Amino acid sequence: MNSNQTEHINRIITELKTGSFLTKQKRNGEQYLRHFYLEENEEFLSYHQSEKFFSQAHRYYIKDIDEVRIGFHTLIFDGLVKQQIVDSHKENLAFSIFYNNYRDELHLMANDAETRNVWISGLQYLIVRCAQNQQQHHTIRDTNWILSQLRFADKDKSSTMDRTECQQLLVNSLNVQLAEDVFENLFNVEAANKNADGHLTPDEFFDFFQNLTQRDDLFELMQKFVENGDEQSIDTIFMNVNELLHFLQTVQKQKIMVYSSKDNFTIESIATREQALKLIEEYELEVELKEQKLLSLDGFRNLLLSDEFSIMKPWCSCHPYQDMTRPLSDYYINASHNTYLFNNQIYGDSNPEAYNRALRAGCRVLEIDCYDGDDGQPIVTHGHTFVRSCSFESIIRLIQPNLFKTSPYPVILSIENHCSIKQQKEMARILREILGNQLLTQSPYIKHSWLLPSPEDLKYKVLIRSTKQSTCESLENTDTIDPSDLFIYLENVPYREYNYSKDHYNCCQSSSLSENQCEQICQSDPMGLIKQTHTYLLRMYPNGLRQDSSNPNPITAWNFGLQMVALNYQSDDRSMQLCYGKFLDNGSCGYVLKPNYLLQIEKSKFNPLNYSIKSLNSKDIFDCPVRLTITIISGQFFDRTSEDSDDIPDPYVIISTHGIPCDQQTQKTNFIENNGFNPNWNETFQFDIQFPQMCLLRFDVCDYDIYSHDDHLAYFCLPVLTIQPGYRHIHLRAKDHDKTYSTLFVHVTIDNRS
Numbered sequence: 001m002n003s004n005q006t007e008h009i010n011r012i013i014t015e016l017k018t019g020s021f022l023t024k025q026k027r028n029g030e031q032y033l034r035h036f037y038l039e040e041n042e043e044f045l046s047y048h049q050s051e052k053f054f055s056q057a058h059r060y061y062i063k064d065i066d067e068v069r070i071g072f073h074t075l076i077f078d079g080l081v082k083q084q085i086v087d088s089h090k091e092n093l094a095f096s097i098f099y100n101n102y103r104d105e106l107h108l109m110a111n112d113a114e115t116r117n118v119w120i121s122g123l124q125y126l127i128v129r130c131a132q133n134q135q136q137h138h139t140i141r142d143t144n145w146i147l148s149q150l151r152f153a154d155k156d157k158s159s160t161m162d163r164t165e166c167q168q169l170l171v172n173s174l175n176v177q178l179a180e181d182v183f184e185n186l187f188n189v190e191a192a193n194k195n196a197d198g199h200l201t202p203d204e205f206f207d208f209f210q211n212l213t214q215r216d217d218l219f220e221l222m223q224k225f226v227e228n229g230d231e232q233s234i235d236t237i238f239m240n241v242n243e244l245l246h247f248l249q250t251v252q253k254q255k256i257m258v259y260s261s262k263d264n265f266t267i268e269s270i271a272t273r274e275q276a277l278k279l280i281e282e283y284e285l286e287v288e289l290k291e292q293k294l295l296s297l298d299g300f301r302n303l304l305l306s307d308e309f310s311i312m313k314p315w316c317s318c319h320p321y322q323d324m325t326r327p328l329s330d331y332y333i334n335a336s337h338n339t340y341l342f343n344n345q346i347y348g349d350s351n352p353e354a355y356n357r358a359l360r361a362g363c364r365v366l367e368i369d370c371y372d373g374d375d376g377q378p379i380v381t382h383g384h385t386f387v388r389s390c391s392f393e394s395i396i397r398l399i400q401p402n403l404f405k406t407s408p409y410p411v412i413l414s415i416e417n418h419c420s421i422k423q424q425k426e427m428a429r430i431l432r433e434i435l436g437n438q439l440l441t442q443s444p445y446i447k448h449s450w451l452l453p454s455p456e457d458l459k460y461k462v463l464i465r466s467t468k469q470s471t472c473e474s475l476e477n478t479d480t481i482d483p484s485d486l487f488i489y490l491e492n493v494p495y496r497e498y499n500y501s502k503d504h505y506n507c508c509q510s511s512s513l514s515e516n517q518c519e520q521i522c523q524s525d526p527m528g529l530i531k532q533t534h535t536y537l538l539r540m541y542p543n544g545l546r547q548d549s550s551n552p553n554p555i556t557a558w559n560f561g562l563q564m565v566a567l568n569y570q571s572d573d574r575s576m577q578l579c580y581g582k583f584l585d586n587g588s589c590g591y592v593l594k595p596n597y598l599l600q601i602e603k604s605k606f607n608p609l610n611y612s613i614k615s616l617n618s619k620d621i622f623d624c625p626v627r628l629t630i631t632i633i634s635g636q637f638f639d640r641t642s643e644d645s646d647d648i649p650d651p652y653v654i655i656s657t658h659g660i661p662c663d664q665q666t667q668k669t670n671f672i673e674n675n676g677f678n679p680n681w682n683e684t685f686q687f688d689i690q691f692p693q694m695c696l697l698r699f700d701v702c703d704y705d706i707y708s709h710d711d712h713l714a715y716f717c718l719p720v721l722t723i724q725p726g727y728r729h730i731h732l733r734a735k736d737h738d739k740t741y742s743t744l745f746v747h748v749t750i751d752n753r754s
Helices: 003-018 075-081 088-093 113-134 141-153 164-171 180-188 202-212 216-223 241-251 274-285 288-291 297-305 314-318 352-360 394-403 421-438 498-504 514-524 526-537 557-558 576-583 610-617
Strands: 018-024 031-038 044-047 065-070 094-099 104-110 238-242 253-259 265-269 294-296 331-336 367-372 411-417 462-466 491-492 509-514 539-540 564-566 591-593 626-636 651-658 665-668 681-690 696-703 710-719 726-733 739-752
Touching: 003 031, 003 113, 003 462, 018 075, 018 113, 018 509, 031 113, 044 331, 065 352, 075 094, 075 104, 075 394, 088 094, 088 113, 088 294, 088 739, 094 113, 094 526, 104 113, 141 164, 141 202, 164 180, 180 202, 216 297, 216 651, 238 241, 241 274, 253 314, 288 294, 288 297, 294 367, 297 726, 331 411, 352 367, 352 394, 352 576, 367 394, 367 564, 394 421, 411 421, 411 564, 421 462, 498 526, 509 514, 514 539, 514 557, 526 539, 526 665, 576 696, 626 651, 665 681, 696 726, 696 739
Parallel strands: 331 367, 331 564, 367 411, 411 462, 462 491, 491 509, 509 539, 539 564
Antiparallel strands: 018 031, 018 104, 031 044, 065 094, 094 104, 238 294, 253 265, 331 591, 626 681, 626 739, 651 665, 651 696, 696 710, 710 726, 726 739
């Protein structure tokens, strides 16, 4: 930002800290005038409590906010306006905050438009800044976070920290229990407790934290690549341009993205001193060292913690890089099941924000179960359950702004249609009016009419997938309604064996299979199933008995080429985490190209249940087997299983591969007792992968418990072919794929095995 922009945003943040009166709007029509403000350290917003005896103001943490939405574009405001509880002419005063992965909402109205706009601008700036700060992963320069820990632990509000407070901070917030002599040494060293009075000032606590967080593992690594490294200390070790270049070329085999424009880039190996010097200028924070063209241990850590140097190739995670001009049937497509639900399959609400959450997570296939509404307007609900309905019109209107925010490629609305012809016509009207030109209402021109169009052909388009109803007359004896009023591009038809579908179905017809059906067909007719996926879109969905919204393992269906494995996004289970990992690839655009041996099945004769076929047929369409050698070196900042837990984690790491049956393996480290802060393992594992294009690599950090089930702390999952070799940090994910400050530090080598 330039100086004027900086001054402007600082003025806005100051206004938010001063606060202003905003009216909280509740679903039931109740309204509460509260003085909202931004906390001094800019971590959360809150409001001054009411005069109720046990009243406690809620804190809305910036890191938990998903979206700030302007106006009345929410289900709550929609209902309040319709009931005339809120004046429809005051939309310019309204805004809503969605947090905790869209599961919670705060609806507010300001007294004037200027105040509303200040809050929107300020919050949006803070959300972006928070996301950027999370990418820094608590470097020792992250002063605000460090001092926020002091404020939290400063129970007597003295703005200093005594021994007891400091030890409680280590245990309660940082999950580390130091031996008494180690703690005393850190607390009493001259650099920390300078006055020797038993209390740490904020500056002294900052120094204490610096000493605590020194990365011995990175220091030992750096010693190997600098001249006379064995003679250097943590404070005196530096890496010059030539040493850094050697490390990046020989150990990391580092490649970088070189941009010619915003969306155009080439991938180049680091080969010059100029490239290495540019990295020093970017990641070294000491001006004096930059001028000397030196990289300190802190700068080395900053470089290795950056997204560009993490375990996943940045060109795979940041941009769609695959060929997007092939037929839709050639791609895996990120798909959801009963997308309108936030919880289980029996209770709760049909909620448009559940769709928005799935869309923001990269989902491109949304399921909508439609029934006749009592007022003549179609509704969305889970039939024969206690799920409360929502109008079809509200769903479409409130998801429309988010359809293409994360990806330009097509969204498929998979409509389970239980509506009468009359209300189907209403559905068609709603879709046309709200989606406009985004709705595909005629077949796009494609060169080969027997093939589906490509994602590129269908950019920014919405396709309808549903069952076509037979033409009939309405009960009111009006004109005959042509089913093409609801233009269905992908017609849902019953699954039939390959020879029947080849003769009777075309590329625009699509079948759904339950997980049990899919499993049975994989065993009885594997080749026939794969051949169908060459032309048609096939969808697998969870069994109806999964009333808890759990998910089947998607790996088997992907192995057989099924494009749409519809999962319950409302569940944070292992299957959803595998889905997140698979679709991190190709820029998280929701479409991932299938391997050639699935696309050329007639030539490859590929059968996931008989991988020996690979050696008997043409090898040019198969990928080369690889050996992964992974050393789990260390971990940083592992949270406890819950805020209420008093137990410091005893962490261990599970490494697993997920793909063709021959490539499914699991290994794990030993556990480290009472250290969630900086455990060190230095354990090495090998994985031989026959089909790396189909394989996911997964890391899980768990908390060992001798008396009960081990708790899951964090994870990360990614496709094997997107891995960068060398020394890499893994930025772990927590519940609902949320980013965390937790990291693993690993070393990876990838060797081809012909």
